[in-house]
Amino acid sequence: MDLSVFHRRNKSQVNEKDIIVTSNFATQLFFSYFKELVGKEVTVELKNDLAIRGTLHSVDQYLNIKLENTRVVDQDKYPHMLSVRNCFIRGSVVRYVLLPQDGVDIDILHDATRREARGG
Amino acid sequence: MAAAAAAAAAEEEIAVKEPLDLIRLSLDERIYVKLRSDRELRGKLHAYDQHLNMILGDVEEIVTTVEIDDETYEEIVRTTKRTIPFLFVRGDGVILVSPPLRTA
Amino acid sequence: MSSWAGPDEIFLSTSLAGFLDKKLIVLLRDGRKLLGTLCSFDQFANVVLQGACERVIVGELYCDVPLGLYVIRGENVVLIGELDREKDELPAHMTCVSEAEIRKAEKAEREARDLKGSMRKRMEFLDFD
Numbered sequence: 001m002d003l004s005v006f007h008r009r010n011k012s013q014v015n016e017k018d019i020i021v022t023s024n025f026a027t028q029l030f031f032s033y034f035k036e037l038v039g040k041e042v043t044v045e046l047k048n049d050l051a052i053r054g055t056l057h058s059v060d061q062y063l064n065i066k067l068e069n070t071r072v073v074d075q076d077k078y079p080h081m082l083s084v085r086n087c088f089i090r091g092s093v094v095r096y097v098l099l100p101q102d103g104v105d106i107d108i109l110h111d112a113t114r115r116e117a118r119g120g
Numbered sequence: 121m122a123a124a125a126a127a128a129a130a131e132e133e134i135a136v137k138e139p140l141d142l143i144r145l146s147l148d149e150r151i152y153v154k155l156r157s158d159r160e161l162r163g164k165l166h167a168y169d170q171h172l173n174m175i176l177g178d179v180e181e182i183v184t185t186v187e188i189d190d191e192t193y194e195e196i197v198r199t200t201k202r203t204i205p206f207l208f209v210r211g212d213g214v215i216l217v218s219p220p221l222r223t224a
Numbered sequence: 225m226s227s228w229a230g231p232d233e234i235f236l237s238t239s240l241a242g243f244l245d246k247k248l249i250v251l252l253r254d255g256r257k258l259l260g261t262l263c264s265f266d267q268f269a270n271v272v273l274q275g276a277c278e279r280v281i282v283g284e285l286y287c288d289v290p291l292g293l294y295v296i297r298g299e300n301v302v303l304i305g306e307l308d309r310e311k312d313e314l315p316a317h318m319t320c321v322s323e324a325e326i327r328k329a330e331k332a333e334r335e336a337r338d339l340k341g342s343m344r345k346r347m348e349f350l351d352f353d
Binding site for chain 1: 140141144147148155157166167168169170173175177204205206207208209210212213
Binding site for chain 1: 249281301303313318
């Protein structure tokens, strides 16, 4: 299917700046941030309240996460997770990620956020 | 010329043109965040993006739960507090963000 | 992009390729737990499970209900975990029961919950506040 016509029509309706902002769907800032944390221990808390601690193995543009050496925080409540040591977590179901404090320099974070806010 | 450009850049920095500019001005300040499933956060804003994904520091989380007593069937409202040193919050759960109160 | 990583990048990306032919547990958004062997996936985390079953757990009881070949839409996936063959899948105190028994236990649990809700409604006229 040729979608280029659709794209062209969209471009004529909105100005260039808006296109840059709206098409920047990938959360580049947090994607980069999580990539820096690979190899560190994090706790991922999901929207269904399941909390899993493990080593951050990888992350992608949707903020899907892979953890290694995982253990469920409340093991008794989730017996079916007993033998899971590696897992893939869909980014959309994440509520929080509890981060290590020695992750990334806070000034670098602030600068990166300001740059992202300017549409960079 | 350079001074004028710097002044323009500074003005750009403080201008509030769209909702998220208010959040930009709250960087490195303590903010209040209301989340879905009766959760509230207070913490220092270190990073955010256009989805309202955020990184907060020295966070206090308050969760409000309603239980029904087994015998009296009364509603029991409980609030649970916990502190988290450094936290990433996914933006799709955010209901509102309130910047710090400015008195000046 | 990164989900379609080539062979070299598989081990450094979130790609599910490393889970192919492994026995997995897939947690769904509605709380169900599916087990099976991964035979296919894509960048949306749509997955195909071979020899799938649903692990129904009620308290200390469980049952693996066979389902066959399942295609799961990625949207509904919460988590995909690799089951470590060296370890017990469930705690020793849990008992495997038949499908009929687990359905009965599910029904009892549901009814107990519903009763609590309806009792609360009936008591509302007392105005607790």
